[in-house]
Amino acid sequence: MLDWDDLRFFLAIARHANLSTAAKELRVAQSTVSRRHASLEASLGVRLLNRTPDGYVTTPAGDEVLAKALRLEAEALSLERDVGGRDTRLSGPVRVTCSESVASHILAPAVAGLHTKHPDILVELIPDPRELSLSMREADVSVRLTPTTQHNLVMRRIGTLRFGLYASAAYLDSHGEIDFEAGCSGHHIIAQLDDLQDSEQTGWLATIASRARVSVQTTGHEAAVNAAAHGGGLACLACFRADQEPGLKRIALPTKVPETGIWMVTHKDNRRNARIKATQTQIVEYVRNMKDQLVPVFENNEAWDEATLAEEVQDAETTHRASHPT
Numbered sequence: 001m002l003d004w005d006d007l008r009f010f011l012a013i014a015r016h017a018n019l020s021t022a023a024k025e026l027r028v029a030q031s032t033v034s035r036r037h038a039s040l041e042a043s044l045g046v047r048l049l050n051r052t053p054d055g056y057v058t059t060p061a062g063d064e065v066l067a068k069a070l071r072l073e074a075e076a077l078s079l080e081r082d083v084g085g086r087d088t089r090l091s092g093p094v095r096v097t098c099s100e101s102v103a104s105h106i107l108a109p110a111v112a113g114l115h116t117k118h119p120d121i122l123v124e125l126i127p128d129p130r131e132l133s134l135s136m137r138e139a140d141v142s143v144r145l146t147p148t149t150q151h152n153l154v155m156r157r158i159g160t161l162r163f164g165l166y167a168s169a170a171y172l173d174s175h176g177e178i179d180f181e182a183g184c185s186g187h188h189i190i191a192q193l194d195d196l197q198d199s200e201q202t203g204w205l206a207t208i209a210s211r212a213r214v215s216v217q218t219t220g221h222e223a224a225v226n227a228a229a230h231g232g233g234l235a236c237l238a239c240f241r242a243d244q245e246p247g248l249k250r251i252a253l254p255t256k257v258p259e260t261g262i263w264m265v266t267h268k269d270n271r272r273n274a275r276i277k278a279t280q281t282q283i284v285e286y287v288r289n290m291k292d293q294l295v296p297v298f299e300n301n302e303a304w305d306e307a308t309l310a311e312e313v314q315d316a317e318t319t320h321r322a323s324h325p326t
Contacts, residue, residue, distance in 0.1 A: 007040065013033065094275050101222065104222075107143060134266060155264070159291065161259060162240075163197075167234050167251060168228060188215035189234045192217070205236045216232045
């Protein structure tokens, strides 16, 4: 089989017509140039160069190979110019995947201002209920609400989401005081297992409101927010979203709702990619600036906030390796 690298040696000899100058250009010994050229002729089964008193000249077959080799060289140089160093440039697309609620209320405003710093970076923000595969290059960055232990992924905790129990003022007026010891008897709840909540929040609500009636079930956090704002019942919602809804009131609780970490994940091969790093930095800075909204302080529950601060010490990068890649 033809060794394409041998063509470099043939081109150098054809250009300079002698072995010593070709060897200097290629920074190898003259014997290496001679050996590699002999290897090329042997693999093709034809003589490409004739030695004359004036130096080496191409044969008819050599002329044909020379023309093709020059085109290959030109393409290789073009490829190097176009692609070489691309990962060090602050330009090109970065595909970011996350849940719908995170995309709409955290990442969209986070990346909106990236173009003012790096106008040649294009962020492709892809809300998706499933986790797109970083290993299969379906996405460059994933912002998740659960940690991963998948193969060759770099994971970093960048924040926390706090949840609370909410209802509309009209609902609370019509249904009366909430008796948590009685399992919220006489009340309605909006049940969900969606892009923000997981089994911990769902289980907490089922426990604290064990005698309440389910009035609405949904897989969308926005649907739950709107159902609660329109009097549908009690809903366990992310504080950063529910606190912005004028029609909702946060209810004082006897126990803390389980919180959720915000994790940024990328493939280990992309850790030094300039445009991906710039996008990640933008997201991290925005999430940290949102901390008072993402983790609001609940009155008379300072211990909860101390626990949250302790958890965020885990903000260091960690590479997880497992037997099954995403």
